[in-house]
Amino acid sequence: MPTSKSEPSGGRRGRCYDLAVIGAGPAGLAAADAAAGLGLRVALVDAGSRPGGQYYRHPAPELGAARPEKLHHGWAAFARLRARLAARPLVDHLPGHHVWAAEAGVPGDEERPWRLHATRGPGAGDRATVLARAVLLATGAHERHLPFPGWTLPGVVTAGGAQAVLKSSLALPGRRIVVAGSGPLLLAAASSLVSAGAEVPAIVEATSYLGYARGLPVLAGNPGKLAEGAAHGARLLRHGVRLRRSSAVVEAHGTDRVTAVTVARLDARWKPVPGSERRIACDALAIGHGLVPQIELATELGAATVTGPDGAVALAVDAEQRTSVPGLWAAGETCGVGGADLALAEGVLAAHAVAGRPAPARERAVRRRRRAFAALMAAAHAPGPDWTGWVTDDTDVCRCEEVPAGEVRAAVAELGAGDARTVKLLTRAGMGWCQGRMCGPAVACLSGGGAGRPDGRPLSCPVPLAQLADPGPESGPA
Amino acid sequence: MDPLDLVGAEPGPARTILFDGRAVSALPGQTLAAALWADGVLAWRTTRRGGRPRGAFCGIGQCFDCLATVNGRPNQRLCLLPAEHGDTVTTQEGHGRADLEV
Amino acid sequence: MLKRTPYDVVVVGAGVVGAACAYYAARSGLKVAVVDRGPVAGGTTGAGEGNLLVSDKEPGPELDLALLSTRLWRELAEEFGARVEYEPKGGLVVATRPAGTDLLHGLAAQQRAVGVEALPVAADELRTLEPHLAEGLPGGYLYPQDAQVQPALAAAHLLRASGADRYLGEAVTGLLRGPGGSVTGVVTGRRELAAPAVVNAAGTWGGELAALAGVRLPVLPRRGFVLVTEPLPRIVRHKVYAADYVADVASGSADLQSSAVVEGTPAGPVLIGASRERVGFDRTLDPGVLHRLAAQAAALFPVLRTVQVQRAYRGFRPYLPDHLPAIGPDARVPGLHHACGHEGAGIGLAPATGLLVSRRLLGEEPELDLAPFRPERFEGAERLEDAEGES
Numbered sequence: 001m002p003t004s005k006s007e008p009s010g011g012r013r014g015r016c017y018d019l020a021v022i023g024a025g026p027a028g029l030a031a032a033d034a035a036a037g038l039g040l041r042v043a044l045v046d047a048g049s050r051p052g053g054q055y056y057r058h059p060a061p062e063l064g065a066a067r068p069e070k071l072h073h074g075w076a077a078f079a080r081l082r083a084r085l086a087a088r089p090l091v092d093h094l095p096g097h098h099v100w101a102a103e104a105g106v107p108g109d110e111e112r113p114w115r116l117h118a119t120r121g122p123g124a125g126d127r128a129t130v131l132a133r134a135v136l137l138a139t140g141a142h143e144r145h146l147p148f149p150g151w152t153l154p155g156v157v158t159a160g161g162a163q164a165v166l167k168s169s170l171a172l173p174g175r176r177i178v179v180a181g182s183g184p185l186l187l188a189a190a191s192s193l194v195s196a197g198a199e200v201p202a203i204v205e206a207t208s209y210l211g212y213a214r215g216l217p218v219l220a221g222n223p224g225k226l227a228e229g230a231a232h233g234a235r236l237l238r239h240g241v242r243l244r245r246s247s248a249v250v251e252a253h254g255t256d257r258v259t260a261v262t263v264a265r266l267d268a269r270w271k272p273v274p275g276s277e278r279r280i281a282c283d284a285l286a287i288g289h290g291l292v293p294q295i296e297l298a299t300e301l302g303a304a305t306v307t308g309p310d311g312a313v314a315l316a317v318d319a320e321q322r323t324s325v326p327g328l329w330a331a332g333e334t335c336g337v338g339g340a341d342l343a344l345a346e347g348v349l350a351a352h353a354v355a356g357r358p359a360p361a362r363e364r365a366v367r368r369r370r371r372a373f374a375a376l377m378a379a380a381h382a383p384g385p386d387w388t389g390w391v392t393d394d395t396d397v398c399r400c401e402e403v404p405a406g407e408v409r410a411a412v413a414e415l416g417a418g419d420a421r422t423v424k425l426l427t428r429a430g431m432g433w434c435q436g437r438m439c440g441p442a443v444a445c446l447s448g449g450g451a452g453r454p455d456g457r458p459l460s461c462p463v464p465l466a467q468l469a470d471p472g473p474e475s476g477p478a
Numbered sequence: 479m480d481p482l483d484l485v486g487a488e489p490g491p492a493r494t495i496l497f498d499g500r501a502v503s504a505l506p507g508q509t510l511a512a513a514l515w516a517d518g519v520l521a522w523r524t525t526r527r528g529g530r531p532r533g534a535f536c537g538i539g540q541c542f543d544c545l546a547t548v549n550g551r552p553n554q555r556l557c558l559l560p561a562e563h564g565d566t567v568t569t570q571e572g573h574g575r576a577d578l579e580v
Numbered sequence: 581m582l583k584r585t586p587y588d589v590v591v592v593g594a595g596v597v598g599a600a601c602a603y604y605a606a607r608s609g610l611k612v613a614v615v616d617r618g619p620v621a622g623g624t625t626g627a628g629e630g631n632l633l634v635s636d637k638e639p640g641p642e643l644d645l646a647l648l649s650t651r652l653w654r655e656l657a658e659e660f661g662a663r664v665e666y667e668p669k670g671g672l673v674v675a676t677r678p679a680g681t682d683l684l685h686g687l688a689a690q691q692r693a694v695g696v697e698a699l700p701v702a703a704d705e706l707r708t709l710e711p712h713l714a715e716g717l718p719g720g721y722l723y724p725q726d727a728q729v730q731p732a733l734a735a736a737h738l739l740r741a742s743g744a745d746r747y748l749g750e751a752v753t754g755l756l757r758g759p760g761g762s763v764t765g766v767v768t769g770r771r772e773l774a775a776p777a778v779v780n781a782a783g784t785w786g787g788e789l790a791a792l793a794g795v796r797l798p799v800l801p802r803r804g805f806v807l808v809t810e811p812l813p814r815i816v817r818h819k820v821y822a823a824d825y826v827a828d829v830a831s832g833s834a835d836l837q838s839s840a841v842v843e844g845t846p847a848g849p850v851l852i853g854a855s856r857e858r859v860g861f862d863r864t865l866d867p868g869v870l871h872r873l874a875a876q877a878a879a880l881f882p883v884l885r886t887v888q889v890q891r892a893y894r895g896f897r898p899y900l901p902d903h904l905p906a907i908g909p910d911a912r913v914p915g916l917h918h919a920c921g922h923e924g925a926g927i928g929l930a931p932a933t934g935l936l937v938s939r940r941l942l943g944e945e946p947e948l949d950l951a952p953f954r955p956e957r958f959e960g961a962e963r964l965e966d967a968e969g970e971s
Contacts (some may be wrong), residue, residue, distance in 0.1 A: 047539070049560075054538060059485060060507025060560070066486030101865055117867055122551065124885070142540050154520035154533045161537025165557070169512030170481035170505070173520065173534075197479035255521050256531050284520075300865065399535070399543060401847075402527045415620065415736040416594075416746050423618040423734035425626050426849060433542030433810070435891055438535070458805065458865045458892035465809065466885040468874035471867075526811060526848065553810060553888065570611040572811075573848060578883060580711040 001032075001044070001085045003093040016113040016131035017043040017092075019354050021138055022099050022297065025053020026340040027332025028138035029081050038355040041477045044091055045116060047098045051085070052078060053140055054160065055340045057167040058351065071167050071192055074340055075229055081344075095130060096120050102135060102297045105401035107327045110357050114327060115474070124466035129474040134327050134354050137298050137315070138347060141291035141333035144312070144441045146181070146387050147405070149395045150252030150261075151287065159189040159288035172198050174284030178261050180204035180249040182381045183290035184229065187243075191232040193286070194239040201280050203236070203243045204263050206270055206289070206387075211380025215372075222373045224341065239422035248272065249285065250390040258285050270384025282376030285335045290381050291337040292441060296457045298334070301325045308336055309379035311441070321346055329354060338374030341366060347434040390445055400432020400440040408446045419449030433462070452460060487505035493563040503562070503563050511556035514567070515559040522546040522556065533569070546570045584772040586844055589941055590765060591744070592752050592789055593781030594618070595625035596731055596927050597919050598737035600934030601779050607937050612744035613773050615766060617751035620739055621732035623783045624926060627895025628731040629806060629841070629853050631819065632928040635671040635723035638687065639694045641952035642904055642925070645932045647695055648947055650725050652931035659741070664734040665846050671726030672701070672715050674880065680823040681719045688721050697724050710739045712815050712883045726819050728843065731927045738930075747773070752782075755792050763793055763915035777941055779917045784861075784898040786906070786920030790955075793913045796908055798958055799921050801861050801896035804854035807873050810888045811848030819843045820880060840876035842884075848896040849890065852877040854924065861896060899923035900958070907933055907953035908940050917941065918955040 019035050021028045024046035032044040044051070050208040052058055056078040069075035085091055097118040105114035116130040143160045150156070150446040157173050159181060165171055176199045179190040190200045197219060214221065219226060236243070250272050253264040265276035299305065304316040304324035314336040321329045331350040332343030345366035349359050391397070393406030411417040411426040420443045421435075423429055429443045430436030435457065436443070482489070488556035492503040495513060504513035511534040514522060522528040523545050534544040539558045549566050552574030556567065590607050594616035596902065606612045616622065632653055637643040657666040675681040688698035699722040706713050706720060747768065756765035756774060767775035780797075782789045790797035820936045821841040840852050855869045870892060878885045898921050900906060905926075906918040917940065919933050932948070939946040 029877065059487065062490060062507030063482075063485075063505060064488040064490070066488065068485055070484050070486075101867060103865065103867060115867075142538075143536065152530065152532065154531050157534060157536070158536045158541075159555075161535060163508070164537040165512050166481055169508040170485065170487060171508065171512035171516040172481065173515050175505070195479070196481040196484050286502060347709060349594060396528075399532075399541065402525055402530075411736075414547065415740055416748055417736070418619055421626070422621065422732070425621055426736055431847075431891075433890060438541050456894070458870070458894060459889060462810065462888040462890050465807075465874050465878060465887055465889050468807070468870050468889055469878045470883065471871055472876075573813065575810075575812050575815075575887075578712070578815045580815060 001088050001091040001093050003095060016133055016478070017041050017477055018132070019043070019113065019136060020045055020116055020130050020132035020135050022046060022102070022116065023053060023138035023140055024051040024093070025138060025140050025332065025343065026055055027343035027347040028053065028136070029085060029139070030344040031136050031138060031331055031351045032091050033081055033085050033088065034348045035354060036088040038351060038357055039354055040090065042091045043094055043132060045094045045097045045099060045118065045130055047096070049095050050083060053091065054164060057164050059168060059170060063170060066123070069184065070195065072074060072145065073231070077344070094128070094130065098461050099297060100459050100461050102301065104325060105133065105327055119461070119463050119467055122464055124464070124470055126464070127467040127471065131474055131476045134329065135296070136329040136331060136350050136354065137323070137334050138331050138343070139294045139297065139334055141293050141337050142437055143288045144290050144292045145287065145438055146289050146383060147395055147439070147442050148250055148252070148390050149392050150254065150258065150398055153252050153254050153258045153397050154256065155254070155258035155284045156252050157284065157285040157286055162286040163189045163192050166192055166196055173194060174282065175199060175232055176201060176282045177284040177286055178202055178204065178249065178280055178282045179286045180261070181288040182206040182383070183288065184377065185288055185291070187229065187232040189286055190241055191235045194241060195235065200239070200241045201282060202263065203241060204247045204249055205243060205245050206248045206266055206384070207381055208246045209380065212376060215376035218372045218376045221369045225339070225373055248387070249287065250277070252285055258282065261285055266384065268384065270388040271386035271389050272459045289383060290378070291333060293334045293337060295334050296460045297321055298325065298328060298330065300456050300458060300460065301328065303328065306336070309375055310382035312337065312378065320359065321350035322353060330390035336371070337378065338370050338372055342370035342374065345370065346347050370478050384443070391446070397442055398429035400434050401428040403427045403429040405446060408443060412447055417447055420444040420447050423447040491510065493561055495561050495565040495567060497567045498569055508561050509557055510548065510559045510561045510565065510567055513561045522567060523570045524572065545574065547574055584774050584941050585613070587611050587773060587775040588778060589777045590615060590773045590775040591779045591781055592616070592766060593783055593920070594620045594735065594739060594746065594748060595622070595623050596735040596738065596930040597782065597783070597922060597933055598779070598781035599735040600930035601919050601937050602744040602780050602936040603738045604938035606742040607669035608743055610938070610941065612742060613747060613775070614739060614744045615747040615750055615752060615768060615773060617749070618746050621735040624895050624897055625731045625735050627893055629843070629851050629929050630729045630731045630734070630927050631841070631925065632727040632729065633819070633925065634691070634696050634725045635673055635698070635721070639906060643691070643694060643696070644948050645929050646925070648935070649929050649932035650727070652935060653729070656931060660737050663729035664737050666727065667846065668727040670818050671723040672720055672820045673723065673823055674706065674713070674720035674820065675823045676717065676879070678718045684721050684823055692852055698722070699724070708967050710817060710820060712881050713820070714880055714882055715812060722818070728819065729927060734927065747771070752789065753791070758915070761913060762829050763913055777915055777917055779919055779937055781919040783920055783926070786898060786918065789961060790918070793910070793916050795910060795912045795956070796958065797918065797921070797955055799898045800858070800899055801893060802934055803857045803859050803862065803896055803921060804924065805869050805873065805892055805894050806851055806853035807877070807889050808889050808891045808893070809850040809852070809871065809884065812844070812850055814844045815883060816842050816844040816850055816881060822876065822880065840873050840880060842877050842880055850884065855882050856924070863894065863941065897924045904952055905929065905933065906955040907936055908950040908955065910955045912956050
């Protein structure tokens with residue numbers, strides 16, 4: 001797998017890849033490997049500097065980590081996949097490519113392939129356009145966040161972010177880290193943090209976990225998931241980490257950085273129980289409320305979506321991982337958050353579909369089991385309707401534009417906004433640098449309109465204006 | 479136990495970056511954000527409206543909270559940039575483009 | 581039986597034009613309902629830049645409308661001011677080549693004759709007005725009457741101030757009809773809203789509403805993209821655009837034509853807009869369009885080459901074949917009034933449109949002759965839009 005760091009001048013204008021995979025996490029890696037194994041010429045286009053995505057994020061080579069597997073569940077699978085890909089000359093790895101738009105091609109028309117427009121850095125010449133006959137969207141997910149007073153203080157970080165920085169750079173945001181929110185990522189993050197020497201005084205989980213009891217047959221069909229959970233649980237127990245269920249951090253304290261949090265018990269609707277508050281001292285707080293699929297490149301093209309049991313919007317795909325847009329496939333979290341094993345399986349299935357080969361039975365079975373588990377998990381961790389009760393009017397909901405909840409509520413109550421898009425237009429919530437990735441779900445809830453269909457987004461990430469002004473060369477395989 | 483012990487890391491010699499004029503040590507391969515965390519620094523930006531301190535939040539380049547001025551170039555995501563010897567990181571105030579004021 | 585609520589007028593459309601109609605009608609003492617299939621500012625308004633321009637208009641009915649609106653926006657600004665981000669910042673039209681200055685002189689002379697303020701700006705004065713403007717431009721004109729509002733806020737605050745009952749998220753599925761085919765209200769999925777007058781302020785969907793009344797109003801969409809930069813200090817003080825823009829607005833060509841209008845905003849980002857394409861409601865991104873916008877903006881303000889484009893958005897402008905809106909009662913259907921088809925100028929022209937519509941609702945003499953805006957003017961000009969090359 002040649003890695004092309006420089007100008008993709010090795011590529012020849014006018015020719016195109018059989019498949020461009022966007023994202024080099026589990027789904028993208030598995031898809032690129034399988035597709036190349038089936039004889040397709042593949043571009044593996046990734047924003048990251050090293051393959052692996054968020055799940056297989058690992059220390060930079062310069063850090064000389066002898067035992068990277070210590071921070072990873074499933075490291076062996078990644079190591080195998082990486083080694084196989086490295087030996088595949090049909091795959092061009094294009095790291096550091098942030099794709100800002102996917103321009104749909106016309107299937108069957110060699111003159112009109114897909115064009116992936118990417119930025120590779122700040123310079124005027126850092127633009128790249130990758131040509132391909134088909135595209136697989138394997139862009140994964142990002143975390144969902146529910147704001148609370150004090151969540152913008154330095155030292156309040158995302159659970160996934162704390163884990164990511166630990167995995168790639170071997171650094172921690174503090175020494176005494178409360179982990180809070182909802183979802184299985186909290187256990188994984190806390191487990192990593194304590195192994196790396198941090199103290200975790202509490203994991204604060206908003207659900208009761210009783211939601212899983214409704215899905216016993218599904219759990220029985222996914223023993224690997226139980227084992228993974230048990231491994232985290234055992235490690236946490238060993239370190240004396242307390243799991244507080246049906247509880248939430250309702251406020252973070254501090255002036256210039258977080259120094260403590262207030263934890264309250266929640267009722268079934270996630271309303272804090274008065275009088276149940278207790279304060280826990282800490283120097284960092286890692287938060288997250290599960291993951292939401294990152295699909296704006298596809299929704300911009302009008303791809304059909306489905307809404308999961310937790311309100312998260314994912315791409316609708318058929319049995320062959322095909323989206324509703326001709327020539328566009330999707331695999332992994334983009335089709336609904338379900339974890340790495342599911343992503344690996346769907347990547348393989350998508351590759352076979354693109355190559356016109358029948359779907360392998362093993363991956364089909366994994367997909368069936370894991371999709372059932374994903375639905376159970378999403379339902380179990382769906383935010384309760386009353387979480388907005390802990391959001392005071394002066395709490396900034398939109399971190400980028402510093403829009404407090406009171407302004408969002410006024411836009412709804414006084415100006416007639418009833419959905420996230422109108423709230424955005426009237427308050428700027430979601431209009432900043434991150435384009436609503438951090439506040440989107442929260443704003444949707446506060447505006448009473450639900451997540452709804454995502455807005456089209458002609459640019460999926462910021463692009464230096466100079467790169468828009470000067471179109472760069474187009475490239476295909478060498 | 480610390481993160482380096484956990485994975486048996488044996489990094490090469492540390493690099494030195496300058497944060498607001500102060501020398502901060504960074505391991506090779508670490509991002510600027512991670513190097514600052516390891517040094518106990520959590521904030522390197524103030525917001526446009528409230529002037530509030532911010533640092534890394536999502537850690538993976540999506541939230542843009544970790545923006546700072548690096549080697550004179552504003553609005554750089556420290557969670558994405560590997561620390562290079564001699565990098566100068568300056569706490570960014572607001573939009574970081576005061577140089578364009580007219 | 582659906583619940584029936586009586587009003588004096590039902591306005592269909594909660595964009596800025598509908599909101600202005602509601603505002604002036606209610607201020608005249610009428611009981612008003614506003615109904616929209618989406619939220620407030622959910623259509624073209626929410627995708628607009630907020631241009632209140634006289635500078636881009638040649639003398640004629642649209643300029644008359646714009647001049648009236650300019651006066652009305654100043655009045656409204658006293659009521660709403662900062663809440664709608666009203667900025668009377670003026671427009672700066674620059675020539676990009678020496679021949680362009682002649683074009684500007686000619687246009688400005690005509691505009692001044694009908695009351696537009698237009699001040700010539702010599703080449704060496706341009707950068708006093710706009711310090712970041714490219715060097716070497718041959719000259720331009722300053723139009724102090726050009727201004728800006730934030731369109732969604734303008735619509736929301738006008739609508740709120742109107743006190744009209746809002747029925748948002750309810751699509752109009754039919755019209756109530758009275759004797760002689762007159763329109764006597766609207767039907768939504770949830771209710772009937774009865775009124776002796778219905779105002780069609782449905783923007784790009786105005787033609788469909790007219791069709792419900794059995795008449796033809798050939799409203800067509802014209803797509804536009806706007807680029808939004810990262811937040812910046814005020815590096816652009818006016819609305820600045822190249823002289824070519826004037827020709828673009830009046831053009832009937834189906835080809836892509838874009839001229840960057842560059843402007844700062846109170847929130848920080850610089851807006852760069854807008855392209856003009858006639859491609860129906862096709863939402864497909866054409867990177868070539870973004871390229872032209874970026875390149876033209878950078879040609880005007882080279883400093884923009886150092887900034888990031890944070891996002892882009894698109895909208896569809898509702899236009900009629902002669903590029904004038906339809907305003908006033910429809911002679912073909914008693915009770916039906918129109919206020920749509922303002923193309924890219926709806927934010928600017930909204931107050932005048934609202935005022936004129938309310939005058940006619942009350943049977944009063946309007947401030948302007950409405951003849952050029954007669955909704956039925958396309959009768960007998962079948963498929964005029966086709967003749968202009970719409971593909």
